[in-house]
Amino acid sequence: MAKVVAVTEAIKSLADVESRFGLSRSLDSDFFPEWRKDLPALNSSQQAAVETMWNRLNYQRSQGDLLEGAVTLLAASPLLEIAGFYDPPFRLKAEAAVELSIDDGEETLRGRIDVLIIQNALWIMVLESKKTTISVRSALPQTLAYLMAAPTSSGPLFGMLTNGDDVLFVKVVRGKDRQYGLSRVFSLYAVPEDGGEVIRLLKDLGQTAMAAS
Numbered sequence: 001m002a003k004v005v006a007v008t009e010a011i012k013s014l015a016d017v018e019s020r021f022g023l024s025r026s027l028d029s030d031f032f033p034e035w036r037k038d039l040p041a042l043n044s045s046q047q048a049a050v051e052t053m054w055n056r057l058n059y060q061r062s063q064g065d066l067l068e069g070a071v072t073l074l075a076a077s078p079l080l081e082i083a084g085f086y087d088p089p090f091r092l093k094a095e096a097a098v099e100l101s102i103d104d105g106e107e108t109l110r111g112r113i114d115v116l117i118i119q120n121a122l123w124i125m126v127l128e129s130k131k132t133t134i135s136v137r138s139a140l141p142q143t144l145a146y147l148m149a150a151p152t153s154s155g156p157l158f159g160m161l162t163n164g165d166d167v168l169f170v171k172v173v174r175g176k177d178r179q180y181g182l183s184r185v186f187s188l189y190a191v192p193e194d195g196g197e198v199i200r201l202l203k204d205l206g207q208t209a210m211a212a213s
Helices: 014-021 044-061 068-082 136-149 193-212
Strands: 003-006 023-025 091-102 108-118 122-129 158-161 167-176 179-181
Touching: 014 023, 014 068, 014 136, 023 044, 044 193, 068 108, 068 122, 068 158, 068 193, 108 136, 108 193, 122 136, 122 193, 136 167, 136 179, 158 193, 167 193
Parallel strands: 003 108, 023 179, 122 158
Antiparallel strands: 091 108, 108 122, 158 167, 167 179
16 A cells, blocks of 8 residues: 655655756756746736736835745735636636555655646646745745646646745756756845736746647
8 A cells, every 4th residue: 555645745855856857957058038028028917917016015024934824825826817827717626635556566656736726637737825924935835746646648738936025937857858947036025027028928827838739
């Protein structure tokens, strides 16, 4: 019988997830070109929504650190909403259960994804949020593990991590050579314009997923 372990217990570092899943990080700028592209500007209503999000986040953040639930409400959810991920054809699953079989079935990892956005069984976005006192990078090992649990797909998979202050995107390709790449860190709190950059990238990833379905 397979040993069942929580993802958060089994995967605590990049070394853990890289060794267990045979992943390696690509530093090639051509591996994750999506975040570097010159993307279309937001329309006036989208820009206004981004400004409202930043004002609310800045107001609440001024009183102190935000817990994970507040980060989801004030940052993660507005970003996904403005980008159109709450509308057709996308499907949302909150606290989605994940199960991964590794080591030839000897061990099963179980966990829950904060928010999972699905387009025709293709996992295009896994969102992990952390409280503001925790580095956004801390969610990377678990996010990579969750992406490895996605249904078989020949296309890339994407994740977004946020702690309310910063946003980091990750891209995973599960071919013969399993690789992942990272975007730059977008600073929602320090650089108000970065909120718009995050929305533009989210919209582009959504359009790419729809075109591939």
